[in-house]
Amino acid sequence: MTTRAKLTVYSALATALASLCLTPLLTTRSWVTHAFLVIAVIAAVGAGLRRAPLYRWTVPVGQLLVLFLLILIGFAGSGSLLGGVLPGPSSLRALDHVVSSGLDDIQVYAIPAPPNPGLRLILVAAVGLVAVVVDTVAVTYRRSALAGLPLLALYSVGNGLSGDHGSWLWFALASAGYLVLLFAEGQDRVSRWGRVFHGGSRDWTSSGRVSPGGQQVGVLALVAALLLPVVLPHWDSGLLSPDSGGSSGRSSIGSATSLDPLVSLESAVTKPTNNELLTYTLDSEIADQVYLRTGALDQFDGTNWRLGSTTVNDLPSSFPAPEGLRDANLPRIEGDFQISDRLEKSWLPMPYPAASVQVPNRSDWKLDPLTRTVLPTNDRAIRGLRYHVSALDLRPTANELRTASTAPQDIRDHYTSLPQDLPPVVAQQAHEVTAKATNDYDRAMALVNWFTGPQFQYDTAVNGGTGSNAIAVFLRDRKGFCVHFASTMAAMARTLKIPSRVAVGFTPGDAKGGNVYSVTGRMYHAWPELYFSGYGWLRFEPTPSRGNQPRYTEQSTTATTAPSQQPTASAQSSAPGPAPPPRTGGAPKHRPRGGWGGASNGSVCVSD
Structure with a gap:
């Protein structure tokens, strides 16, 4: 498998693992299958476009167009497509209705919410957008380290909304996916340096791969991130705590009715x-x-x-x-x-x-x-x-x-x-x-x-x-x-x-x-x-x-x-x-x- 193919697969894997932190948001997890399918299609489209003699900026544009088409087919209903193939005005109106209902549901439902079409569309679309960004940064422009930013944003939003429904497992999976992506790009960069002199054999293998020491550092960092919160003290109040201020009289309904x-x-x-x-x-x-x-x-x-x-x-x-x-x-x-x-x-x-x-x-x-x-x-x-x-x-x-x-x-x-x-x-x-x-x-x-x-x-x-x-x-x-x-x-x-x-x-x-x-x-x-x-x-x-x-x-x-x-x-x-x-x-x-x-x-x- 070529390096570009590896990066394509690992960027899709990293997005899929990071998106698992969103599973507690709905009462069912059937939408995850749809999201994984979208990630796979976006990765395949990116791989195909990168093989064509096109400008690099056209790759994410093509992926976004395919993502929009997948959303139309998945949530606007196949019956509203012209000839059963191309989206028509009725499918766009149907999609707009589903999006509007999803935005309304966000204001109404607490976690976990029912798997209404609008909420499933928002989650699948969000995962698809992150997949496009990660693929663009890590594969098209070969900047895997920067791909951690959209992955972190996805994890932060999902974990923040999940609250008590979240789990350390989601962080472990998201971090593991990101590390695998970094290792793949590291191997590619080392392989471009040519044959390594014998004096450096302790640091790099003759095959151009990252030494086990580099992988061990990444794994140890992940383990430390999982274990440190267990032993560190936890503060429930502070300047940014929602309970630090007082109020009287009538107040916004806010957290009082988040349920x-x-x-x-x-x-x-x-x-x-x-x-x-x-x-x-x-x-x-x-x-x-x-x-x-x-x-x-x-x-x-x-x-x-x-x-x-x-x-x-x-x-x-x-x-x-x-x-x-x-x-x-x-x-x-x-x-x-x-x-x-x-x-x-x-x-x-x-x-x-x-x-x-x-x-x-x-x-x-x-x-x-x-x-x-x-x-x-x-x-x-x-x-x-x-x-x-x-x-x-x-x-x-x-x-x-x-x-x-x-x-x-x-x-x-x-x-x-x-x-x-x-x-x-x-x-x-x-x-x-x-x-x-x-x-x-x-x-x-x-x-x-x-x-x-x-x-x-x-x-x-x-x-x-x-x-x-x-x-x-x-x-x-x-x-x-x-x-x-x-x-x-x-x-x-x-x-x-x-x-x-x-x-x-x-x-x-x-x-x-x-x-x-x-x-x-x-x-x-x-x-x-x-x-x-x-x-x-x-x-x-x-x-x-x-x-x-x-x-x-x-x-x-x-x-x-x-x-x-x-x-x-x-x-x-x-x-x-x-x-x-x-x-x-x-x-x-x-x-x-x-x-x-x-x-x-x-x-x-x-x-x-």
Whole structure:
């Protein structure tokens, strides 16, 4: 193999190894195959152009054109190509749409993000550009040392975005690829010096190769770079530390919402564990039925549900009155919580609606007053946290919700907005299911009964996603897990002009004795919240055989006609069902149709 061929292969290898540091950015790694293919094609094109009698500057130009063509074919769709061969105007428009969606996803998703086409395009294109630069510098212009700059930039960006998801392995691989490239160019330079005199045999071999001593220096430098961070001290603060400054009042949402809860939840649901995430105690006779809500996602743009707020407040000693609740003078539920070290990057789990929370360091937390979500300002805030929550014990009845007045116009405008590209099947199905209902509560219950009926199947093997296309697929196949049920019911409720949003958190923990409950990785859950005037946001449970139905979803024997004046903390239904069976742990079981509506036996959001 000629020296130029070796440099071509080693520059491609160095780029491929450095690009592996980007793998933690997405939940899947299928895009890496596409990136490696792009690197190989760019290397082959460069090798071919360098054999032709062309100016050297034409080689990277040709490689860039080929990279653009590969991106068009890979992400604009072959159906948009003229004659199936050449890109046309439609393919350019399609590519522009994918790029725009990818840029939007960067602002929305946290690491690891779902493998949406836009994000995959950005990663593959970035790797392809680095491959062109490395090949140009190291092979076309024979400056392999300078090729370390684009490789370092690629590694720095990938490792910086990965954060805790990064690994020393990515640095080792990227450095090894760069060293191999340097050794190849070193051998080429030595071979050009001619035959070495005998007096220099200790430094160079007669074949013109770099001596083992030079290779040993490179390997030792790599090993030292890997081992030194282990023994050197680590500073968490300083002039450039994000925690070094203080702020008060309202602040940009910034790091407080860097977490995308649905992405994290989908990963936890499809790969459940028995690791204990937190324990808690509640002084309530319905403690085994209380969901622990971490937050609510109130904005739906057709791609995903997300927190719509752009600013947050400092964590107050007492929360403002819940949105829509007419009378906040209700009994309280007091709870003490202990987070384990296994729960990381989570919003604060609390019963809803929380009235106050006591945490050791209030500056580590922010409050989104609109959704009553408490968000951490840094990744360390949640680990090992002990805190106390006081929540309102709101227990409306079914009849009270039936006669609730229409939501205010500003609430309807904000919480019933839908993207223009929402598939028509969503509204059509919603109106068909609720055709016989005459009020928002009965419409909500019609949706719950439909989702929990025999026609839907709980299945964690289904692809995740909460966008318009995912909802249409879910309604067609009728298979999915809690994220599908929650996001679809919320979207269908909005088509019925019922204010809705998607809540995330945990279902009730397993009883450990002494009024102590344990939450494990099998209890991650998502559910819809619907708004009723006078009572605010109330949860509903559309996921079959998971979680428990709130008592106000039990059907009352007769519907009242006079509207209620205020919420009540009394028992739920004028004709309640039998008491729920005791929680004994074990596998989740299907709750009886039209039955007690209490806590299910076991965990949720996991495969049976």
